[in-house]
Amino acid sequence: MYLLRQAFSGIRRAGFMSVACILITTFSLLIFGIFLLATANLREVLRYAHEKVEIVAFLEEDVTASGLDSLEAELDAIPFIQDRTYVSPGKALDKLRAEFGTRSFILDALEENPMPASFEITLKPQYRLKDRVVSVAERIVKLPGVEDVSYGRGWITRLENIVKMLALIDICIGLVVGIASIVTVSYTVRLTLFARKEHIRVLKLVGATDWFVMLPYLLEGVIHGLISALISLAVVYGAFRVIEVRIPQTVFMPFGMILFFTVFGILSAVLGSWVSLKTFLRAKD
Amino acid sequence: MLVEFRNVSKSYPNGHMALGGINLTIDRGDFVLLVGPSGAGKTTIMRMIYMDEYPTRGEVVVGRYSSNSMTNKKTAMLRRQVGVVFQEFRLLKDLTVFENIALPLRAVGKRQSEIKKRVSNVLYSVGLSSKRHQFPLKLSGGEQQRVAIARAMVLRPPLLLADEPTGNLDPDTSEQIFELLLDINRGGTSVLIATHEHDMAGRLGKRILTLVGGRLQSDGGGA
Secondary structure, three states, rough: HHHHHHHHHHHHHOOOHHHHHHHHHHHHHHHHHHHHHHHHHHHHHHHHHOOOOEEEEEEEOOOOOOHHHHHHHHHOOOOOOEEEEEHHHHHHHHHHHHHHHHHHHHHOOOOOOOOOEEEEEEEEEHHHOHHHHHHHHHEEEEEEEEEEEEEEEHHHHHHHHHHHHHHHHHHHHHHHHHHHHHHHHHHHHHHHOOOOHHHHHHHHHHHOOOOHHHHHHHHHHHHHHHHHHHHHHHHHHHHHHHHHHHHHOOOOOOOOHHHHHHHHHHHHHHHHHHHHHHHHHHHOO | OEEEEEEEEHHHHOOEEEEEEEEEEEEOOEEHHHHHHHOHHHHHHHHHHHOOOOOOEEEEEEEEHHHHHHHHHHHHHHOOEEEEEEEOEEEEEEEEHHHHHHHHHHHHOOOOHHHHHHHHHHHHHHOOOHOOOOOHHHHHHHHHEEEEEEEEOOOOOOOEEOOOOOOOOOHHHHHHHHHHHHHHHHHHEEEEEEEEEEHHEEEEEEEOEEOOOOEEEEEEOOO
């Protein structure tokens, strides 16, 4: 209780320095917050792209109604499949006509419908990965009544390469911004501690243990970090609302990311306090 | 034996020798004056006793603590047994007199009721009961030094170190501070005072250690 009281009175006593520390920490966290917001949206774009991953199974011309039923039963037995839609030859032609748009008259020259019947199959989200799609497609093509499958092998490979590259770039930027944030916060906290160097020194001289000296300052770091994280979250949210007006698909950070950001803010401030305190505790007059 | 220096030398990386071959002992109840010109090594001896400095050769033993085997934790425990008073008082200006004196008690985890009782008693003994809510900068130099002494004594340590305690005070006030330190000694606490006021030290008729150029020149006098 005494230590907590000390932490609050430390912030009050530091006055201007505390405000400056919170402002600089907030600014530094803000950059990290904007980065996280961008990451959240990047993930959303990738999720959307993955949604487009599907397998089309083209059926043989002479599939009977009972053959269709047993094929449906076989497809339903594959656990990775989320949904399957039967597309009749007539429906397939209509779709093609719609895709051709104003040039659909070309199709009028056809004497008979060349489109095969098919099943459009979507996999459960966690299985929309190249290897899984390939293995499911290979399984489907062996089913009786299935002539061929199409799943955009090139497109999935490209998508996965893009995902890998973006994830790597994202992690690199995250590391740089994160480390820069920790360093800025550390140095700011150090300035506030410098003003109280004598306090730390005197406590050591009267027989306080390192923990007794450090705890109020570490608690102060928690309070600084929390306030800064909350302010910067509010600002990032404000920025999100402004962007959302222009780009309605924009999403805000999910709860897990908000939690990570808050903990990151607190930990940077505590880490800054810790490093500075260790230096002061070792220092002599 | 409360304090023992066994052939202690201290030199710095730049080659400066602060202390050379010091042997001395301080017993329980002793009142010892450490005199010598500036730079003679008085402060280094003081700092070695509260383990803020370590010898480059030899060993310093204070109670059950040896300079050869100190840890952060042990240093904190040792400092609870050794009160220290400085020339520049080293009071925290943003804490009241009461809070300054309460610091060592808080550091050892005493309860608030115990803290109140002990701080009141020690304030009474240094004659500053009425100043408990004042801030240090509102006090005179002599009063500030009394507060510093009260802070050093509040844990009732067996040893009190005072490094030039009257260096910033006028002669009358200095005399009062010496009187207070003698009083503390009469209560059973060993007192070691570093001072360059050779005359004052001589008048007290106590044991005097004379330090010149980092070497102990004489150890004598006193009752």
